[in-house]
Amino acid sequence: MAGKRSIFEDVGAGGAVPAAPAGGMIGARGTGARRGIRAWLAVLFLLVACMIAVGGLTRLTDSGLSITEWRPVTGALPPLDDAAWAVEFAKYQASPEYQLQNKGMELSEFKTIFWWEWGHRQLGRVIGLVWVVGFVGFLVTRQIPAGWTGRLLGVGALGGLQGAIGWWMVSSGLKGEMVDVASYRLATHLGIAFVILGLIAWYVFLLGRSEAELMQARRGREVKLFGMTTGLMHFAFLQILLGALVAGIDAGRAFPTWPDMNGQFFPADAFYVPNGMWWQAFFENPGLVQFIHRMSGYLLFAFGVVVWLRGRKSPHGITRAACHMVLAMLVAQVALGIFAALTAAQVHVAITHQIGAVVLWVLIIRARHLAQYPVAGSIRKGTQ
Template sequence: MGQIIASIDSPPETSVRDPRTGASVRLWLYGLAVLVMVMVAVGGATRLTGSGLSITEWKPVTGAIPPLSDAGWAAEFEKYRASSQYQNLNRGMALGEFKVIYWWEWSHRQLGRFLGFYFFLPLVWFWWRGNVSSRLALTLVGIGALGGLQAMVGWIMVASGLEPGMTAVAPIKLMLHLVIASMILAAIVWVAAGLRAGEGRAMPVSPGLARAAVALVALILVQIALGGLVAGSRAGWTYNTWPLMDGHLVPPAAMLFSGQPWIENFADNPILVQFNHRLVAYLLVAAALWHAYATRRTEGGAMRAGAVAGLTLAQAGLGIVTLLLVVPLWAGLAHQLLAMVLLMVATHHARLCRAA
């Protein structure tokens, strides 16, 4: 993400011609960020409802059209019935039940198509009108390319769940899909906040605190990645107590590294996956609280850092509730969505901290 966003750290007055067009570009970018958040939320619902493998083909163009007849629905259902997920988990599912999971996955893919149009059409318009510099436009094209990569990774992820014997997608690929989405979101917010900084509204802090704010964003991304592994390995459905795990504050090494080779435990062992997510959560809360305390006397930065710390505490609390309730749909979605909000706020704060 750093390479994508580094190119816009120069004075933003070269990126837009006047404050009015700058405000329009910024509004478009924040709208794009909201759409990415919605996309992540729908993706989370698709995962939690077990809908991600309901569409067994990747058709970027013709796949936008859902079945329009009984014969079309029967054909789609027959493709799903050939999958291991149906054979091993959903055998006997009725067509009406299939339609529910189909619409979740179709909506996720359709939203991705809409997001692509929302991104590229205004970008071409703003670039043609001269509202953005070539440098900023190329940076945005880079973010768009990352979006294209995200779509391909999404299909690779789904394909991993359609392999013989698989009833869910591979945890590593689910994690990668979520991390790329998070990087796209952070990059968009970084760009938008940079335009705001260029209008003279940012209040910079010391270089050390600015670096700490960026490090906090990086730590949030690490925690989101670990959350993706928790989701992929269904680690949240096990050891549903807190602060202990199976009566241990720190589970024995024999439990944490029970699989062979040992490196695979970090992705496939639900005990170690959940334990790592807990550890980084504690570290993230401590780092956010320290940063808020260290920034308390800076003008502007104190309020933003306080918001990051408050959201971090709320996210940790929601994570505990989600675990104790064994991941009900509403809690799982809220936990994932709040993670995106936290990432947005922390990225916005970090960018304004670096304003010259």
């Protein structure tokens, strides 16, 4: 029988010290090098964003068909002497673009468009190399957090697919009487680039907090706002694809007026396609393609205002600020689109409009993330 104990005796005194409580299941999962992987993904994000801008400039300068072969490895080396330049130029001279549009082009002019396309492809190789080195390094050192291997591998797989689609796009302009790539293939190529960019941005946002913090934040998610920002994200993606169709057939240069289209609300001969079916007008008629892009832009802006009205009621200050930024960028992007139309898509205006699409895309994704994983404010710090 145990002896009497003093009421002042510490509980457990003289006995075994109880073990500290074990961490929860979330904390028990491998955390890995979340900060390092986030930095690596941030570098990839910047590279992909630059890739989109360079790709836009390649299209605007009509440089995309200057390299007529797909050589993922050996193509990394540009022509190094006059003989090599003569060979590359001869290949281009056999292409429909040269025969039908650029006949008589000098070698010096060819070099200009060649360097744009070569730089575009070279940047793609750099992105692939950065992904491989980072992924393999984190994988070998077992620094990838639990549940993240598939996500990071998926980014690389999409990047590889993007390279193949890039050649699929270019090849469409090297046969028949094509002097540009097929607009729907250009839209596919640009669309996948934005998917990759969006995934990387989402992962960077997720890795900014621990799994435990995300789980806690998710309990306070704003379901309605999350659904609305998801819809806005999808709508913005559709508008990006429509913008690619406009760029693919130079539709942005055909109607340099606003709000009308050369004096009309709906362009004349909108469904006319030489030697084609009426449904092809949705991809090949400049008037119809630009009209759809304009109308979609107006609707996207209206829906963005609705989302902003809902977002400004959020109880979280950071979420409200994120929605304000989306609306501000949406206004700027509409203005840039109008300016691009009025200037017949001058290169500097058109590329600014495309970069604006990248900024708007990421801001929408950020607002969506904060609706799903809100950051609680503090009354004491004035961040409520």
